[in-house]
Every structure is written in structure tokens, then in C-alpha cells.
Amino acid sequence: MYLLIERIPLDPSRGSCVHTENCFVPISEIIAVEETEFNKKQRNIGRWQKMAKLHAFTVHYVKKARNHRWRCSAATFWCVDEHLCNQWTQALKELLEMQKSRPKQLLVYINPFGGKRQGKRIYEQKVAPLFSLASISTDVVVTEHANHAKDNLFEVNIYKYDGVVCVGGDGMFSEVMHGLIGRMQKDSGIDQNNPKASLVQCNIRIGIIPAGSTDCICYSTVGISDPVTSALHIIVGDCQPLDVSSVHHNDTFLKYSVSLLGYGFYGDILKDSEKKRWMGPMRYDYSGFKTFLSHHYYEGTIAYQPAKHTHGSPRDKVSCRTGCYICKQSEKQLAEQNKEHGLKKEEGEEEWKVIKGKFLAINAVNMSCACPRSPKGLSPAAHLADGSADLILVRKCSRFDFLRYLVRHTNQDDQFDFPFVDVYRVKCFQFTSKLSEDNESNVMDVGKKRFGQFCRDHPACCCNIVNSTWNCDGETLDSSAIEVRVHCQLMKLFARGIEEDCKDEAGHSQSSIEQLL
Ligand SMILES: CCCCCCCCCCCCC/C=C/[C@@H](O)[C@H](CO)NC(=O)CCCCCCCCCCCCCCC
Ligand SMILES: Nc1ncnc2c1ncn2[C@@H]1O[C@H](COP(=O)(O)OP(=O)(O)OP(=O)(O)O)[C@@H](O)[C@H]1O
Ligand SMILES: [Ca+2]
Known part of the structure; x- marks a missing residue:
């Protein structure tokens, strides 16, 4: 149901709307309706002000401006008939009450x-x-x-x-x-x-x-x-329902994540920027530049289960938008699963894919991660509520190639169209760094650990025997070995x-x- 706000009086003998433009406002986007003390000085209402006492009410409503910006706008309606004015106010208030x-x-x-x-x-x-x-x-x-x-x-x-x-x-x-x-x-x-x-x-x-x-x-x-x-x-x-990933280490809960779980580049930026909180938002540019120059890569193993339940792919050209079909499908599946509780296929039965390598960045995103710095985000086709995350692996490459990849965070070009970048839509994954694998198999090798610390302190060194830190929605995690699982639509915004x-x-x-x- 809509309210039509028009400047032209429909019936000049009954009343009018004091407003500068015509528009339709869905009842669901009316903010409030208020009785208004009509202020004659506000408007030039010509002969009407001389005729009788005027009665008025104001409708505050959402006005949609450019770039998804919403503003609160108002239209004041007046008429000489007090009863008519009250009827309108009452009817609109009742409609608002029905917005449960x-x-x-x-x-x-x-x-x-x-x-x-x-x-x-x-x-x-x-x-x-x-x-x-x-x-x-x-x-x-x-x-x-x-x-x-x-x-x-x-x-x-x-x-x-x-x-x-x-x-x-x-x-x-x-x-x-x-x-x-x-x-x-x-x-x-x-x-x-x-x-x-x-x-x-x-x-x-x-x-x-x-x-x-x-x-x-x-x-x-x-x-x-x-x-x-x-x-x-x-x-x-x-x-708006939202997917949430749980992050565990050895059967211990660490954190939940809804945006970015990043190891390597974004983990190192965060770790460095924490010491520079006093710089405010600028700290990320400073640490970003520093981390870019250090160009560290990290060795490790990733095992993941592909998200077969969802129809989309990270390489899709369409993005998740209001009323998204793919997220709706996941919502239906979730409702069915909850009904059939117990018949759900166990994750353990499904196949795991394993990738070993040297990575500059490992980014797992539950949503596009669009922000003012990167208006399309790290994975432009990721869905808010499809029960999956996009796992982006940026392998060791030259500084120049990595810069080309970063620049594509900010423009319209395809970020995944590089031979050193792979992307998978997953429902869960595990990561173990080479260093922790080696340490587990050889607990006596303390020298490597010390050397690792030494290299972290020397940004010019690109050696691969230090661990990075996981950046979990802007907070660091203490463990590099993690187990991540996406929980479809766990919460709502x-x-x-x-x-x-x-x-x-x-x-x-x-x-x-x-x-x-
Ligand atoms: C050449 C220009 C390249 C520009 C690349 C810009 C990429 C921006 C991508 C932002 C992605 C944000 C993902 C969201 C993460 C949030 O959960 C988290 C909590 O708020 N924020 C951060 O971790 C904060 C992360 C902040 C990251 C800022 C990165 C700045 C990188 C600067 C690289 C400079 C290279 C210059 C080489 C000449
Ligand atoms: N009163 C407080 N004093 C100090 N820290 C606080 C206080 N209240 C909240 N915090 C912590 O401050 C951290 C950062 O806050 P917030 O996310 O609001 O700002 P930000 O880090 O500048 O922004 P962003 O997370 O978008 O990068 C949060 O992790 C929160 O736990
Ligand atoms: Ca998702």
C-alpha cells in the first residue's frame, strides 16, 4: 500500500498538501504521522487562511536519494475540516501500528x-x-x-x-x-x-x-x-539474515566471523595497525603500504568442502541484492533441514579438497566485504545469506602482480582473472601453516621458531618460515591453525x-x- 504525496490540490475546497514534489511512499516507509500546529507564516496559502481555522498533520517518510542514501522527508497536509484531518491521522497511525x-x-x-x-x-x-x-x-x-x-x-x-x-x-x-x-x-x-x-x-x-x-x-x-x-x-x-562462520582451534571456540577472515596480507596489516590505533582510520593505509612492501608469503595447507547446496559461483556477474533469489533458496533449504532434523547429510561424508602452497593472502569472506575503500569488495558475487563463504587464495607472485590484484579491489576489473588467484565457494575449511605442521612433527626445532621471529622484525626479508596472523573481522586470532564452518543465516540485521x-x-x-x- 502506498501514500501518494501530490503538490496539486485534489479538491481545493477540502484541503491540500504543502509539499514541493510528487511521490509515492509505501506505508512501510512512513516513519511517523504527527498532528501539526498549522503555522500560517510558513506557507503562502492565499485565501484559505482567511476563511477558517486550518487543521494539519505531517507525514514523515523515507526519501531515497542517490547511492542508497536514505533521508527523512516530511509533507504537511492541511484542511478546514477537523474531522477529516483526524480521520486521516488516525487511519495512517493504524496502518503504522500494523507494521509488526x-x-x-x-x-x-x-x-x-x-x-x-x-x-x-x-x-x-x-x-x-x-x-x-x-x-x-x-x-x-x-x-x-x-x-x-x-x-x-x-x-x-x-x-x-x-x-x-x-x-x-x-x-x-x-x-x-x-x-x-x-x-x-x-x-x-x-x-x-x-x-x-x-x-x-x-x-x-x-x-x-x-x-x-x-x-x-x-x-x-x-x-x-x-x-x-x-x-x-x-x-x-x-x-536481513546473515551467514556467520565459527572459527575453532583444536575443539576450542575462538571467534565468529561475518566479513573477512584473512591470513597473510590482511592479517599482517591488522597486526601492524593495532600498534597505531592513535592514527585513527589512517592506520590501515600506513600499515597497508608497509605490509605491501614487506611482501611476505606463507606456506600452508588448506582443506575445504565445496558449497554444493548453493547455485551461485564466485565468478558470477550478478551480485547479491535485496530479495536475492540464491539467498531465498538457501533459506528454504535451511527450513527443510530444520524440519527433517537428523536426516541432514553429515559433513564428514562429503569430499574434502586439499591445496598446499605458498600464499601472499588467504581470504575467506562471508559477504562481498564492500566498503568505501573497495566499493565492490573482495568477492563481488558473494552472498549475504546463502550458507557459504568465498575462499580466495592469492599465491606467491611478484610485487607488481600483487599490486595489480590490489588495484582490482578498487575498479571494475575481475579480481579473480589472474593465474595466481583461485577462488572457491565453500561451506567449511581448515588451514594449517607449514610452520605449525613442522613444529608438530619436530618439537625440538626451536631454532626455526627463533629465526621466524627474527624475520618478522625485518620487513625487507620475504622468507616463508614465519606464521602470519588471522584477521577475523578486524581482530587478531591467536592460532594460525583453524577450522572454519559457515552457519547459514545464523543471525539477522x-x-x-x-x-x-x-x-x-x-x-x-x-x-x-x-x-x-
Ligand atoms: C593501490 C591501492 C590498493 C588499495 C587496496 C584497497 C583494498 C581495501 C580492501 C578492504 C577490504 C576490507 C575488508 C574488511 C575487513 C574488516 O572486517 C576489518 C574490520 O573493520 N577491516 C580491516 O581489517 C581493515 C583492512 C584495511 C585494509 C586496508 C588496505 C590498504 C592497502 C593499501 C595498499 C597500498 C599499496 C600501495 C602500493 C604502492
Ligand atoms: N569504551 C571503549 N574503550 C576502548 N575500546 C572499546 C570501547 N568500546 C568498545 N571498544 C573496542 O574497540 C574496538 C574497535 O571499535 P570499533 O569497531 O567501533 O572501531 P574501529 O576499530 O575504529 O572500526 P573498524 O572496526 O570499522 O575498523 C572494538 O573491538 C571494541 O571491542
Ligand atoms: Ca555467504
Whole structure:
């Protein structure tokens, strides 16, 4: 159902709409309806103001601008008939009440130190006024230390909230996600340390107000990193399921990941950049340049199970968009699996593929990992909710070739069209570094370990006997040997995926308007 906002009065004797443009607004994208004190000075309404007392109401609605940006717009309607005005206000409010997916109560965590340290200001100035306009009540926690939000989520009554909002970057999102998923497993008696455990889905949605350095998860799920746009997606009650990978080492749970699990290049950047937090978002450019020059490669073995259940491929030319068919298929399969519980084919029965080699980077991505630095992301055709990850292996190559590969993160060319880059769509994988394999087989070989440390300290040396670090959504992991498994649609966001490019500013093609008329 749509509300048509028109400038031209339909019936001049009854009333009009004070607005500068015509557009259709789906009821689901109305933010709020308010009775309005009509201010005669605001508009030149000519002879109407002399005739009688005017009654008015204002509709606040989502206006879609370019590049997936959403803004809050308003149209004030007035008429001389008070009863008619009340009828309209009431009818619209009732329609809004029927939007059951909208949150009424939210728990908000703000990291005051993320990104450019603007989290608190962004929330107070841009987001809180919109939540209050939409009559959403909030409990706000400004974090005082790392893991504050995560620990708090194990203590509070999360079930009284319709969603949890994090104001910060990918690291802050990761904290909230760990808190929520961890809490769900704890409450359901699931042991997170069991890598084969069927995890319980988390139905409490997370909203991300971007205020970090990379904001990759927000950008990849909304199409833009913009606090007002994200706040509006929360208000209208959008829902986007998301795949989550669990990462284990020797039957010990390490972390969950939704964006990038990167070993080699992205692990080394992160490790170096942690020491430069004071530089803010610039630290990644500094450490990126340094890591590029060091050109370390790492030897190891990867074993993976291909994701046969999903129809897509990482080399597809189409990307995951709002209402994605491939993600819908995975959702259906998941529902069937849950119904037939027990008949599910065990992972152990399926074939593992093994690859050994020397790698500059091993990147496993659950989503495209698009962000302002790389608008298409590391795997442009990856899906948000298909139950698979794209495993990208960048083998040892020259600095020049690696630079060509990196440049393709930023332009339209195919990143996988290089002889030294391989990509696989997988549902699980394991990695062991050559160094840890060697150490396991020869525990006496301490000299190699020491030499490894020596080489790490000398960036000009490209030798291959040091371990890199795993970058797990922007946090380092302590183990290089890991076991990863994708959990299809384990959690949900207040988002709708990236919308197809709109033909006009209002987001409707001419034909859809004609159909409505
Ligand atoms: C020549 C230009 C090449 C530009 C290449 C730009 C690639 C950018 C790719 C970004 C991918 C982000 C993936 C998301 C990861 C997040 O879960 C995580 C948490 O926020 N962020 C990072 O780990 C933060 C990762 C930040 C990575 C920044 C990389 C900057 C690389 C600079 C290389 C310079 C080479 C220059 C040679 C002359
Ligand atoms: N009050 C706090 N003091 C110190 N650290 C905090 C606080 N609150 C949260 N953190 C931690 O700060 C880390 C980084 O936060 P955040 O993700 O918001 O910013 P960022 O690192 O600049 O952005 P990005 O993750 O997008 O690169 C998180 O891992 C989180 O655990
Ligand atoms: Ca996926």
C-alpha cells in the first residue's frame, strides 16, 4: 500500500498538501504521522487562511536519494475540516501500528572511541531524534572498555528488546554479535566449543550505526556507510539474515566471523595497525603500504568442502541484492533441514579438497566485504545469506602482480582473472601453516621458531618460515591453525541488502507508478 504525496490540490475546497514534489511512499516507509500546529507564516496559502481555522498533520517518510542514501522527508497536509484531518491521522497511525516488524524497544551500545571518535555525537545528533520521532524507546549504554557490550549482553534481559543497536565500527558489531550469539547458545545449552554443534539462530536483530574505520558490514548490507540511512532501516523494521562462520582451534571456540577472515596480507596489516590505533582510520593505509612492501608469503595447507547446496559461483556477474533469489533458496533449504532434523547429510561424508602452497593472502569472506575503500569488495558475487563463504587464495607472485590484484579491489576489473588467484565457494575449511605442521612433527626445532621471529622484525626479508596472523573481522586470532564452518543465516540485521539501482529519486520506475494508478 502506498501514500501518494501530490503538490496539486485534489479538491481545493477540502484541503491540500504543502509539499514541493510528487511521490509515492509505501506505508512501510512512513516513519511517523504527527498532528501539526498549522503555522500560517510558513506557507503562502492565499485565501484559505482567511476563511477558517486550518487543521494539519505531517507525514514523515523515507526519501531515497542517490547511492542508497536514505533521508527523512516530511509533507504537511492541511484542511478546514477537523474531522477529516483526524480521520486521516488516525487511519495512517493504524496502518503504522500494523507494521509488526518495526522495533518498539531497542538496546543501544555506543563505542565512544571507534573510528574518528564521533560515535556519541553521531548517535545523539543524528540517530536519537529519529528514534524518538518514530516512538522507539531506547536503553543506551556508552561503553567504558572493550568487551563491555559483549559481557553486558550475557547479563541483561535481552528478550525484552526488539533489537540491539551498535554505534561503532566492525569491531563493535563483532562484540555485539558475539554477545548475542553466545547468549543464545548459553540459554539453549549449546556448547560453542563443539565445532560440529548446530547453533541456535538469533532472532533479535542487530542494527549498525556506522561510526568506525572500515564499516564493511554496514556498507555490504546497506550499500552505504551513513548513520541516518542505517537509523531509517532500523525504524522501518528491515530484516536481513546473515551467514556467520565459527572459527575453532583444536575443539576450542575462538571467534565468529561475518566479513573477512584473512591470513597473510590482511592479517599482517591488522597486526601492524593495532600498534597505531592513535592514527585513527589512517592506520590501515600506513600499515597497508608497509605490509605491501614487506611482501611476505606463507606456506600452508588448506582443506575445504565445496558449497554444493548453493547455485551461485564466485565468478558470477550478478551480485547479491535485496530479495536475492540464491539467498531465498538457501533459506528454504535451511527450513527443510530444520524440519527433517537428523536426516541432514553429515559433513564428514562429503569430499574434502586439499591445496598446499605458498600464499601472499588467504581470504575467506562471508559477504562481498564492500566498503568505501573497495566499493565492490573482495568477492563481488558473494552472498549475504546463502550458507557459504568465498575462499580466495592469492599465491606467491611478484610485487607488481600483487599490486595489480590490489588495484582490482578498487575498479571494475575481475579480481579473480589472474593465474595466481583461485577462488572457491565453500561451506567449511581448515588451514594449517607449514610452520605449525613442522613444529608438530619436530618439537625440538626451536631454532626455526627463533629465526621466524627474527624475520618478522625485518620487513625487507620475504622468507616463508614465519606464521602470519588471522584477521577475523578486524581482530587478531591467536592460532594460525583453524577450522572454519559457515552457519547459514545464523543471525539477522536491521537491513534489506543492497537495493537495485533506482531509476528515479523516489525509487519507482514509471511502469510501477502506472500500475498503482
Ligand atoms: C593501490 C591501492 C590498493 C588499495 C587496496 C584497497 C583494498 C581495501 C580492501 C578492504 C577490504 C576490507 C575488508 C574488511 C575487513 C574488516 O572486517 C576489518 C574490520 O573493520 N577491516 C580491516 O581489517 C581493515 C583492512 C584495511 C585494509 C586496508 C588496505 C590498504 C592497502 C593499501 C595498499 C597500498 C599499496 C600501495 C602500493 C604502492
Ligand atoms: N569504551 C571503549 N574503550 C576502548 N575500546 C572499546 C570501547 N568500546 C568498545 N571498544 C573496542 O574497540 C574496538 C574497535 O571499535 P570499533 O569497531 O567501533 O572501531 P574501529 O576499530 O575504529 O572500526 P573498524 O572496526 O570499522 O575498523 C572494538 O573491538 C571494541 O571491542
Ligand atoms: Ca555467504
